[in-house]
Amino acid sequence: DLKPENILLDARGYAKLCDLGFARFVLTKSNTCVGTLEYMAPEMIDTPHAHDKMVDWWALGILAFELITGQVPWDDEAATDTMAQLAMIRSGQEKGIPSELLPSGSILIKDFIKQLLVVNEAQRMGRKRGGAEVREHTWFARAGFDFAALQAGTLPAPYTPPHKVVEKRLPDDFDDSQAPGSLYAEYTPDGTGWEAAF
Template sequence: MAAAKATSGADNGDSSCRDTGGGAGGEANSVANCAAGGRVYSLDDLDTVATVGTGTFGRVFLVKDKKAKGYFALKAMKIPEVIRLKQEQHVHNEKAVLTEVNHPFLIRLFWTHHDERFLYMLMEYIAGGELFSYLRNRGRFNNSTGLFYSAEIVCAIEYLHSKEIVYRDLKPENILLDSEGHIKLTDFGFAKKLSDRTWTLCGTPEYLAPEVIQSKGHGRAVDWWALGVLIFEMLSGYPPFFDDNPFGIYQKILAGKLDFPRHLDFHVKDLIKKFLVIDRARRLGNMKNGAEDVKKHRWFKSIDWDAVPQRKLKPPIIPKVSHEGDTSNFDVYPEDEWTKEAPVPPKDLEIFKNF
């Protein structure tokens, strides 16, 4: 599943497309079907090269554009499975969010489409692979490596929150590295535009904030909690709360007891503690100064925050990428008979008419 998460998010970076309407609702088809340079794509324009990820109800393919010769990631989702798993709203949320955002650390969406069997999202292909793979291979990151990724993630979260979007799925599998080593957040299936709070239980057990587990209604504070978990995992090699089953994990999260490995820097331990505060009103990032409080924390004192979104910080890991369509940083998946899917009845297709 890792690589499916990998290339499956997106962000529409073409402002001329975004300005044609729809906005946060994302339902204006002209917005979604408008791509860089105003081009409308079709499946006939795309040659499938390889599968770079698989998921519960979808696959992500590396595809080559026959006309422009460039590469994209095409996320294809089985409509019957989306309906069976009650993911219709998440799919619409994902498109709406990605149609609205435009940021160097968020993946880009170029085009959406559906036929009688599948929903399609055409996104930029990020060839460096998942941060998860690099973390797994190294065991853990040193302090400066963790600091680099954390700074770029803080900027991505700050941007999403400025648009009242909560991401809700921060974890190493959903952070891609581009060919230069900078991050791209991907998989916006759980992302949502929030006016107040939401009650949906979604996310990955180890990364869930207490208020999600307790069904108290949650908001943007969950992303800062998840960042605390992520920083702990990057620097330790394992998450702060883990168990053999989700219920055990939830108990540990609600107990809130942290056992830090000895090698962790004093300032980063303080930062993690301030993110992993059960009371979200006192959680760093969720108080009145928002992300500014995070940026001013002592652990980040060496960071030039103006340089971060300009991608001027020097990446600690440069992925080995031989060419634009290189798939060597993703797992290999069997190319099975995945497309043999029965057409969906018209009443079910109606749900996705604006997709």
């Protein structure tokens, strides 16, 4: 469920996704209709709700739009119920991206968003070559974005959250020594350090 509320920043300013309750390993298509309404791709809204990983590229387009404009492209909070709101969002998707909300001088980011928010999933950016296709978009190239440094964890973040280290302790009214062993398994690091940022 990709949306700003589910993106946390670690101490270095690197984004971490949380709330993966709707995450699924899907080889073909899924027929669920779950998630944040404003971020749902057309193929998830339309019956039979058959969708694949392309809904994630759609959600990235919505996220980029919201980060640039401060609002999602399609929403109708005045709708009386969830189905009415979904119908309004789906109708808006067919009308196209409200590009008047995007900053006028941002041609490359507009193109990035437009290529992700293509209603026909077969023509959406990411369909042909997945993440490689998205990373090769001109917006990243012109900005000189270094994906290798990002993956290596050496790319300086544009923002590092201020934080102070607090002593880790449990609330006084909770004694973890009484937790049943069958419910809580002791974690033993495997030496790779994968969990260091969590």
